[in-house]
Amino acid sequence: MGSLSYTIKEHFTFTPEELRALVIGILLTGFMFSFDEWGTTTFSLSEGLRNLVNAILIATLAFLVHQSAQRIVALSVGFKLEYRIWMYGIIIGLALTIVSRGKLWLLAPGGIIAYHLVGHRIGSFRYGLNYWPLGMIGLVGPLSNLVLAMVFKLLLLLAPTNVLLQQAMVFNIWFALFTILPIPPLDGSHLFFASRLMYMFMLGAVIGMSTALYFFGIFASIVLGIIFGVVCWLSYFWHFEKGS
Numbered sequence: 001m002g003s004l005s006y007t008i009k010e011h012f013t014f015t016p017e018e019l020r021a022l023v024i025g026i027l028l029t030g031f032m033f034s035f036d037e038w039g040t041t042t043f044s045l046s047e048g049l050r051n052l053v054n055a056i057l058i059a060t061l062a063f064l065v066h067q068s069a070q071r072i073v074a075l076s077v078g079f080k081l082e083y084r085i086w087m088y089g090i091i092i093g094l095a096l097t098i099v100s101r102g103k104l105w106l107l108a109p110g111g112i113i114a115y116h117l118v119g120h121r122i123g124s125f126r127y128g129l130n131y132w133p134l135g136m137i138g139l140v141g142p143l144s145n146l147v148l149a150m151v152f153k154l155l156l157l158l159a160p161t162n163v164l165l166q167q168a169m170v171f172n173i174w175f176a177l178f179t180i181l182p183i184p185p186l187d188g189s190h191l192f193f194a195s196r197l198m199y200m201f202m203l204g205a206v207i208g209m210s211t212a213l214y215f216f217g218i219f220a221s222i223v224l225g226i227i228f229g230v231v232c233w234l235s236y237f238w239h240f241e242k243g244s
Contacts, residue, residue, distance in 0.1 A: 004075065004076055007075045007076075007117070008071075008072060008075055011075055011080050011117060012071055012072075012075065014067075014083070015082070018082060018083045018084075021083055021084055021085045021110055022063055022067070022083060022110075024085060024090075024109070025059075025063065025085065025090075025109035025110050026056060026059045026060050026063050027056060027059075028090055028093070028094070028109055029055075029059045029063075029093075029105075029107045029109055029175075030052060030055035030056035030057075030058070030059040030060075031052065031055070031097075032093055032094065032097040032102070032105050032106075032107065033055045033058070033059065033105060033107070033167075033171055034048070034051040034052045034054070034055035034102075035097050035098075035101070035102030036101055036102025036103065037051035037052075037055075037102070038051070054164055054167065055167070055171070058164075058167060058168045058171045058172075059171065061148070061168070062145055062148065062168075062171055062172050062175050065144050065145065065148050066141045066142075066144055066145055066175070066179070067081075067083060067141075068144075069140045069141060069143075069144035070112060070137055070138075070140055070141045070144075070187075073136065073137050073140045074114060074137045075117070077133045077136075077137075078116060078117050079114045079115065079116060079117060079133065079134070079137065080114070080115050080116075080117050081112045081113070081114055081115075081137070082112065082113045082114075082115065083110055083111075083112055084110055084111060084112070084113060084185065085109060085110045086108065086109060086110045086111055086185055086186070089106060089108040089109050089110070089186075090109050092106050093105065093106035093107065093108065093109065105174060105178075106178060107171070107174055107175050107178045107179075108178040108179060108181065108183075108186055110185070111179075111184070111185025111186050111187065111189075112137070112138070112141075112185065112187070112190075113185065114134055114137065131190075131193050131194040132194045132195070134190045134193075134194060135190050135191040135192075135193065135194025135195060135198065135199075136191075136194070137190065138187035138188065138189070138190030138191045138194075139180075139187065139190075139191050139202060141179055141187045142175075142176040142177075142179050142180040142187055142188070142206055143176070143206075145172040145173075145175045145176040145179070146172070146173070146176045146206065146209055146210065148168075148172045149168075149169045149172035149173045149176070149210075149213055150213070150218045150221075152165050152166075152168045152169035152172065153169055153213055153217075153218055154218065156169065169213065173210045173213060173214075174210075176206055176210060177206060177207065177210050180202070180203060180206050182199065182203075188203070196236070196240075196241075197233060197236065197237060197241065200229075200232045200233050200235075200236040200237075201229040201230065201232060201233040202229065203229075203232060204225075204228045204229035204230070204231060204232025204233065205225040205226055205228065205229030205232075206225070207225075207228060208221075208224050208225035208226070208227065208228030208229060209221045209222060209224070209225030210225075211224075212224040212225060
């Protein structure tokens with residue numbers, strides 16, 4: 001534990017390039033998420049700016065939790081992460097938002113690249129990346145956003161009419177769904193290359209939990225997510241892995 005604490009203290013920080021990429025990602029996802037909230041029937045600058053600021057704050061928390069969880073797990077297994085902008089995700093996301101007038105989003109502005117920590121990895125994978133730990137690092141990002149969405153779901157029990165809490169829950173749900181897609185450099189691609197069967201289970205679980213959180217409580221959402229994950233796992237195994 002002491003060694004991990006030292007490693008986190010020494011290597012957790014973001015580079016200036018990463019901070020730039022994170023700021024761009026946060027601002028753009030906040031803009032996309034609040035695109036259709038500049039007035040209900042007529043344009044309102046004050047209302048739009050307020051909603052934009054709220055969306056940026058929500059995105060900031062979602063990004064920080066997501067990246068922090070991944071960095072801690074990565075450092076614990078001897079990797080250092082670098083966050084990079086995904087230009088295709090930004091361009092497609094902005095185009096989709098504008099064309100749909102804010103009704104559709106693609107909240108996937110970037111992804112991670114992993115490097116070995118010098119002096120922390122020895123043995124057969126010293127000069128090559130092991131797909132399994134990379135898959136787990138990728139997975140913890142979307143899961144951290146689902147946990148955050150569940151926290152906001154709990155807070156909504158105390159303040160059921162709070163729009164900001166509702167928006168925060170929705171943002172984290174969609175952020176988890178988009179980042180688990182198996183498209184490089186998104187998090188889901190790392191898990192997909194580590195284990196397709198594990199990926200199908202977790203994809204189903206994330207989709208199931210995310211959908212259920214809209215309508216049910218946290219426990220029911222987790223159970224339904226696991227069930228849907230098992231269904232996806234069995235379906236993939238039966239159609240693609242059984243005969244191989």
